[in-house]
Amino acid sequence: MFESRFQNFTDPSDPSSGAERLAALRAELKRQGVDGFLVPRADAHQNECVPPSEERLAWLTGFTGSAGFAVVLADRAAIFVDGRYTVQAREQVDVEAFTPVNSGQTSPQDWLRENAPGLKIGFDAWLHTADAVERLRKAGITLVALDDNPIDQIWTDRPLPPTAAVREHDARFAGESAEGKIARVQEAVRKAGADSLLLTDPHAIAWLFNIRGGDVDHTPLPLAWSLVPASGRPSLLVTARKLTNLLRDHLSEIADIGEPDNLESELEALGRRGRTVLIDGSATAERLRQTLEHAGAVVKQGTDPIQKLKAVKNPVEMAGAREAHRRDGVAMARFLFWFDTEATRGIDEITAAQALETFRRETGQLRDVSFPTISAAGPNAALPHYRVTRTTNRAIDAGLFLIDSGAQYLDGTTDITRTIAVGETTTDMRDRYTRVLKGHIAIATARFPRGTSGAQLDPFARRALWDVGADFDHGTGHGVGSYLSVHEGPQRISKLGHVALEPGMILSNEPGYYREGAFGIRIENLLLVREAEMPNAERPMLDFETLTLAPIDTRPIARELMTAEEIGWLDAYHRRVVAEIGPLLNEETRDWLERVCAPVGAA
Ligand SMILES: [Mn+2]
Numbered sequence: 001m002f003e004s005r006f007q008n009f010t011d012p013s014d015p016s017s018g019a020e021r022l023a024a025l026r027a028e029l030k031r032q033g034v035d036g037f038l039v040p041r042a043d044a045h046q047n048e049c050v051p052p053s054e055e056r057l058a059w060l061t062g063f064t065g066s067a068g069f070a071v072v073l074a075d076r077a078a079i080f081v082d083g084r085y086t087v088q089a090r091e092q093v094d095v096e097a098f099t100p101v102n103s104g105q106t107s108p109q110d111w112l113r114e115n116a117p118g119l120k121i122g123f124d125a126w127l128h129t130a131d132a133v134e135r136l137r138k139a140g141i142t143l144v145a146l147d148d149n150p151i152d153q154i155w156t157d158r159p160l161p162p163t164a165a166v167r168e169h170d171a172r173f174a175g176e177s178a179e180g181k182i183a184r185v186q187e188a189v190r191k192a193g194a195d196s197l198l199l200t201d202p203h204a205i206a207w208l209f210n211i212r213g214g215d216v217d218h219t220p221l222p223l224a225w226s227l228v229p230a231s232g233r234p235s236l237l238v239t240a241r242k243l244t245n246l247l248r249d250h251l252s253e254i255a256d257i258g259e260p261d262n263l264e265s266e267l268e269a270l271g272r273r274g275r276t277v278l279i280d281g282s283a284t285a286e287r288l289r290q291t292l293e294h295a296g297a298v299v300k301q302g303t304d305p306i307q308k309l310k311a312v313k314n315p316v317e318m319a320g321a322r323e324a325h326r327r328d329g330v331a332m333a334r335f336l337f338w339f340d341t342e343a344t345r346g347i348d349e350i351t352a353a354q355a356l357e358t359f360r361r362e363t364g365q366l367r368d369v370s371f372p373t374i375s376a377a378g379p380n381a382a383l384p385h386y387r388v389t390r391t392t393n394r395a396i397d398a399g400l401f402l403i404d405s406g407a408q409y410l411d412g413t414t415d416i417t418r419t420i421a422v423g424e425t426t427t428d429m430r431d432r433y434t435r436v437l438k439g440h441i442a443i444a445t446a447r448f449p450r451g452t453s454g455a456q457l458d459p460f461a462r463r464a465l466w467d468v469g470a471d472f473d474h475g476t477g478h479g480v481g482s483y484l485s486v487h488e489g490p491q492r493i494s495k496l497g498h499v500a501l502e503p504g505m506i507l508s509n510e511p512g513y514y515r516e517g518a519f520g521i522r523i524e525n526l527l528l529v530r531e532a533e534m535p536n537a538e539r540p541m542l543d544f545e546t547l548t549l550a551p552i553d554t555r556p557i558a559r560e561l562m563t564a565e566e567i568g569w570l571d572a573y574h575r576r577v578v579a580e581i582g583p584l585l586n587e588e589t590r591d592w593l594e595r596v597c598a599p600v601g602a603a
Pocket of ligand 1: 415416478508510524
């Protein structure tokens with residue numbers, strides 16, 4: 001009945017080939033004359049999603065999480081993962097071959113200092129940022145850049161690099177011409193005192209030139225490079241076969257189009273003329289920094305100015321986000337109605353994920369899911385980054401069911417989590433559910449002076465949990481792109497979110513609670529920062545417009561824990577959901593929506 005086009009539920013790997021591949025790698029390292037090798041989970045663009053041809057860490061170790069790092073020495077090897085992935089690493093990796101290490105406790109450089117004093121450690125300078133290499137060198141590690149990545153020498157069936165078609169991102173979605181954006185970026189380059197800006201982040205390039213691609217899963221990125229001079233024409237280096245003649249002609253009006261392989265010769269040309277080139281050392285490959293430096297360029301390290309420009313949505317993007325969320329709200333309402341009807345008839349996590357994707361596809365506008373759906377029943381929901389596979393798939397039975405999902409539409413990217421009561425819930429579940437909801441409402445209703453950072457707001461989401469000695473181990477919110485990545489910076493609501501929130505930024509609001517081995521809760525809406533309407537305010541104030549429109553389950557609410565103001569917010573939110581989504585539903589679904597959105601106050 002339901003199918004998935006944009007996600008699969010296969011078990012990605014098995015640990016069995018780890019030892020054999022590790023032995024082959026060690027032989028190759030010996031041939032290249034180094035004592036060890038670093039294997040990051042990264043490509044030359046430092047993407048969160050990498051194409052299959054860049055999945056070297058997964059190929060070598062079996063580990064498929066979005067962040068990880070392996071160090072291979074002649075007699076030992078370790079895989080470093082953060083707290084989110086310790087369980088997954090033990091399941092996916094041959095722990096006899098690779099010792100799992102919690103990177104929150106021991107960094108690769110600490111481990112190397114301890115286990116590899118004085119050894120020559122090889123690395124691929126395309127895959128490590130300039131900043132990361134500097135940290136390792138400062139820690140006293142002897143690094144040797146290898147021109148031929150040793151893994152590529154032994155990975156015989158390595159997939160080819162992706163060549164997905166690049167498309168123009170239409171002005172009616174982008175809201176600003178590429179020319180206008182280029183002029184704004186050039187101004188920032190001049191302000192930074194640089195002659196040229198090197199762009200290696202495909203998100204920035206997609207935004208700047210109003211193009212989108214399909215080189216990685218779930219984010220419409222074109223893998224490409226770009227150089228933006230302080231004045232004159234930028235260059236855009238993208239594989240020719242990704243462009244139609246029409247798009248090439250169009251882009252040629254604003255940029256010099258070339259092949260990605262030309263990047264280093266362009267950098268060398270800048271170096272020969274002694275130019276100052278701005279790079280973001282936290283995102284630019286060490287290889288490119290070296291190339292610039294060796295060619296005689298002045299390398300200026302700073303932050304990529306596009307991050308901030310891209311984060312602040314223009315009025316067209318804001319209107320698009322609202323439209324995308326109404327459309328997504330229709331799919332969510334249809335899904336939640338279906339779930340309420342079917343949940344007691346024996347469905348499982350995969351069926352739920354497929355059903356939701358199907359309802360989204362039936363909007364006729366779905367380009368992709370914005371990440372693999374987290375469809376998690378019972379104890380699986382206690383893993384915040386759970387991904388369902390055929391092996392882990394659980395039947396949905398009494399308790400709490402968590403579903404975190406999102407969509408890519410041309411006019412906007414969505415990300416929503418709902419936690420749904422199935423049959424009976426325990427007092428304990430209802431208590432924690434209500435505290436998570438209180439945290440969600442505290443963020444949604446926050447008013448704050450201009451200049452306030454996400455770090456300052458983050459505790460709002462936690463207070464009701466802190467009251468009972470509980471907490472959750474992830475940030476409260478991340479930035480979201482406009483038909484781009486579902487995770488974008490620089491703004492975020494977390495302990496580390498030191499960037500001031502600005503009108504036009506989109507953020508998620510997703511407090512949670514996780515009880516290992518038992519259940520998990522998260523309630524997530526996307527928010528748009530705006531100027532607050534406070535006529536008597538003594539300073540410029542900001543607040544949030546909630547973009548996401550879907551019912552929040554009221555059944556697991558412990559009403560006695562809620563204040564009148566909190567109930568007032570929830571009832572008003574539900575009135576808005578009914579008013580905006582109701583007219584777009586068939587009668588049966590609309591009746592259901594009105595029922596589940598009934599005021600809690602009147603219960
Ligand atoms: Mn999210």
